[in-house]
Amino acid sequence: MPATTAGPTVHLRAAGVSVLLEATEGRLPAMVHWGPELPGLDEESAGALVAASVPMVGPNNVDVPLRVAVVPEHWTGWSGRPGLRASRDGRSWSARLRVTSLEVDGTPVTGWYDGGPGTLVVRATDADAAIDLELVLELLPSGVLRQRATLTNTGEPGLTVDDLCVTYRIPTEATELLDFSGRWGRERLPQRTDLVSGMHLRENRRGRTANDGATLLHAGTPGFGFAAGDVWAVHTAWSGNHTHYAERAFTGESVLGGGELLLSGEVRLGTGASYAGPWVYGAFGHGLDDVARRFHRVQRSRERRVDTARPVTLNVWEAVYFDHDLPRLLDLAERAAALGVERFVLDDGWFGSRRDDHSGLGDWVVSQDVWPDGLAPLIDRVVELGMEFGLWFEPEMVNPDSDVARAHPEWVMSARPEWPVESRHQQVLDLAVPEAYAHVRDQMDAILTEYDIAYVKWDHNRDLVEAGNQLDGGRAAVHEQTLAFYRLLEELRAGHPGLEIESCSSGGARVDLGVLERTDRVWVSDNIDPHDRQHMMRWTTQLLPPEYLGSHIASGRSHTTGRIHDLNFRAATAVFGHLGIEWDLASATEAELAELRPWLDFYKAHRDLLLDGEVVRMDTADDRVLVHGVVAHDASRAVFAQVVLDSPRHQPVTRITFRGLDPERRYRVRPVLPGGAPSGLRPAAWWGEAEGDGASYAGVVVTGAGLALVGLASPSLHPDQAVLYTAEAV
Numbered sequence: 140m141p142a143t144t145a146g147p148t149v150h151l152r153a154a155g156v157s158v159l160l161e162a163t164e165g166r167l168p169a170m171v172h173w174g175p176e177l178p179g180l181d182e183e184s185a186g187a188l189v190a191a192s193v194p195m196v197g198p199n200n201v202d203v204p205l206r207v208a209v210v211p212e213h214w215t216g217w218s219g220r221p222g223l224r225a226s227r228d229g230r231s232w233s234a235r236l237r238v239t240s241l242e243v244d245g246t247p248v249t250g251w252y253d254g255g256p257g258t259l260v261v262r263a264t265d266a267d268a269a270i271d272l273e274l275v276l277e278l279l280p281s282g283v284l285r286q287r288a289t290l291t292n293t294g295e296p297g298l299t300v301d302d303l304c305v306t307y308r309i310p311t312e313a314t315e316l317l318d319f320s321g322r323w324g325r326e327r328l329p330q331r332t333d334l335v336s337g338m339h340l341r342e343n344r345r346g347r348t349a350n351d352g353a354t355l356l357h358a359g360t361p362g363f364g365f366a367a368g369d370v371w372a373v374h375t376a377w378s379g380n381h382t383h384y385a386e387r388a389f390t391g392e393s394v395l396g397g398g399e400l401l402l403s404g405e406v407r408l409g410t411g412a413s414y415a416g417p418w419v420y421g422a423f424g425h426g427l428d429d430v431a432r433r434f435h436r437v438q439r440s441r442e443r444r445v446d447t448a449r450p451v452t453l454n455v456w457e458a459v460y461f462d463h464d465l466p467r468l469l470d471l472a473e474r475a476a477a478l479g480v481e482r483f484v485l486d487d488g489w490f491g492s493r494r495d496d497h498s499g500l501g502d503w504v505v506s507q508d509v510w511p512d513g514l515a516p517l518i519d520r521v522v523e524l525g526m527e528f529g530l531w532f533e534p535e536m537v538n539p540d541s542d543v544a545r546a547h548p549e550w551v552m553s554a555r556p557e558w559p560v561e562s563r564h565q566q567v568l569d570l571a572v573p574e575a576y577a578h579v580r581d582q583m584d585a586i587l588t589e590y591d592i593a594y595v596k597w598d599h600n601r602d603l604v605e606a607g608n609q610l611d612g613g614r615a616a617v618h619e620q621t622l623a624f625y626r627l628l629e630e631l632r633a634g635h636p637g638l639e640i641e642s643c644s645s646g647g648a649r650v651d652l653g654v655l656e657r658t659d660r661v662w663v664s665d666n667i668d669p670h671d672r673q674h675m676m677r678w679t680t681q682l683l684p685p686e687y688l689g690s691h692i693a694s695g696r697s698h699t700t701g702r703i704h705d706l707n708f709r710a711a712t713a714v715f716g717h718l719g720i721e722w723d724l725a726s727a728t729e730a731e732l733a734e735l736r737p738w739l740d741f742y743k744a745h746r747d748l749l750l751d752g753e754v755v756r757m758d759t760a761d762d763r764v765l766v767h768g769v770v771a772h773d774a775s776r777a778v779f780a781q782v783v784l785d786s787p788r789h790q791p792v793t794r795i796t797f798r799g800l801d802p803e804r805r806y807r808v809r810p811v812l813p814g815g816a817p818s819g820l821r822p823a824a825w826w827g828e829a830e831g832d833g834a835s836y837a838g839v840v841v842t843g844a845g846l847a848l849v850g851l852a853s854p855s856l857h858p859d860q861a862v863l864y865t866a867e868a869v
């Protein structure tokens with residue numbers, strides 16, 4: 140029985156991925172397949188496949204075959220989490236949606252469709268409940284499938300929306316999960332668990348993406364790694380409260396899902412009003428690197444692609460903190476320019492009464508006390524020195540001890556007359572209040588208009604706790620706040636074309652593709668200790684390509700962990716992102732500066748590759764040693780790093796392998812040591828002669844297959860040391 144007679148069957152294909160959906164019998168679309176490309180499908184064979192995938196009617200189940208739509212519906216017998224939960228004061232709580240139209244790239248589809256990449260738009264209605272649902276499923280050229288759902292109230296006012304999630308069907312073979320947790324200073328800690336019956340649910344109620352955010356939830360075949368196994372992943376592209384989940388029903392049906400997490404009563408729709416959920420992205424790949432590369436392609440294909448010649452940045456935070464002393468900052472700018480720094484960023488402390496973190500937040504007016512002549516004396520000099528200037532803001536926040544909070548206590552987000560518990564001595568400004576929004580926008584706009592500012596570091600340093608709208612009786616307002624935050628970003632960008640914005644939130648607590656549609660890089664973490672950063676960079680690249688990761692070289696002793704690291708290790712860690720310095724250069728020794736300069740030169744010489752290539756992370760048997768790199772798209776060259784985090788398990792008979800190059804081409808692999816030899820170095824025999832005062836070695840010429848499958852003998856290094864290797868096709 141070909142299923143195609145009963146309604147649309149859609150096969151979308153892109154970059155080796157297939158999505159086969161059926162929306163037969165007027166039902167919401169269900170994923171028959173989401174995974175590797177299915178070659179050779181035509182109407183007949185697709186219809187047969189759809190028919191053949193219909194499960195039997197199980198004993199003691201509903202008397203119809205179970206079928207899970209991308210927005211799963213309770214009425215079908217699905218006893219797992221429904222995609223939509225909405226009601227009218229407890230009535231009309233179980234939607235039964237019927238498809239009214241289905242289009243691919245704007246053309247109605249009633250039967251078989253095969254093509255892609257492309258956009259499927261499905262409209263459905265439940266006349267009894269008086270709701271319409273629009274589903275958009277977009278298979279991007281990267282093979283990433285993103286989905287979003289929009290609900291419209293077509294009836295009486297007062298439809299409360301509790302939840303609207305979209306799901307991706309995954310096969311039963313995907314039995315292992317990987318997602319992330321973390322905390323301040325240690326973002327994106329991977330965690331693995333089995334997918335068992337029931338739900339693995341990551342709920343975020345922190346009002347920001349959060350440093351313990353799931354970021355991505357992967358399900359894969361047993362033992363999946365960077366190159367091994369089949370992996371399916373979802374990412375909820377939303378900077379407010381949100382969910383990621385994996386669910387396995389008793390029936391065996393399994394899904395990955397995501398959406399916004401709505402607080403009680405947060406979304407109530409009047410007649411004709413709509414609620415749009417966020418984009419939820421899904422990527423399938425062979426191994427985690429493949430999944431990551433697909434996400435990188437998404438980010439790299441956005442309208443405003445960042446330049447791969449990203450400027451070397453100096454951020455003054457760990458250099459001066461709140462000590463805004465003009466002569467000191469001018470001296471720092473001179474030193475930075477002399478080293479080859481290209482962007483100078485003034486951090487917290489330039490405005491209002493903000494001499495420490497107890498006051499002034501929210502008053503975006505240059506402080507007369509510390510900047511009697513405004514910021515011009517600094518900015519003019521920075522620009523004269525050939526650098527761009529960047530400035531810190533924390534637009535959504537206020538200290539209670541600020542002019543704005545004193546004048547408008549009603550603009551502080553709160554669920555009750557008393558304000559929420561403080562965090563970093565601050566409260567959240569309710570941007571959904573038009574006057575509060577206008578206040579921030581106008582003050583920021585005035586600064587951005589008055590001065591030559593190329594870059595904004597946009598911070599957000601507390602969770603949203605009891606974040607309600609005081610002017611509306613304390614109604615929950617995180618949803619509105621998140622939308623207002625996006626609006627503010629968009630408005631300021633539109634008013635200041637070319638302005639770059641960094642998404643920072645107590646370090647790396649706002650890293651998601653929602654904010655990254657509107658910003659240009661993230662601050663990965665407040666912890667710049669390279670030992671910890673190796674892990675955080677490694678895992679943040681699971682979502683974002685390296686050019687989006689703010690990555691600084693800090694002082695020898697880490698301000699966060701107190702550990703001391705050689706400059707070599709700090710720099711070899713930082714060059715795999717958007718490089719910067721966050722260090723009081725006045726306290727650096729001549730020897731340190733002499734070592735730092737060649738690292739900046741190395742970055743500049745290689746950034747076209749470092750910030751554009753394909754990320755490769757090797758699966759190593761010994762997790763004390765990491766190997767990762769970046770390979771040019773045409774596989775003509777690559778840069779790899781061997782990172783020794785702790786004394787290796789075995790020595791001396793260990794090899795390092797490099798994946799991602801052309802198996803048949805030959806490459807000259809050279810060890811490169813821009814700042815000199817790392818501590819404890821005992822080169823391997825194949826390194827050959829040192830060249831250029833030991834800045835590199837002659838190396839060896841080997842095939843790509845030899846590098847990937849046989850490998851090169853490892854040198855020996857002390858713990859917390861790294862060596863870089865360049866590979867160039869000969």
Ligand code: GLA
Pocket residue numbers: 456486487496531598600643644645646662665
């Ligand atoms: C946050 C940021 C830091 C710095 C401080 C300033 O913690 O993550 O980089 O900007 O705020 O107060």
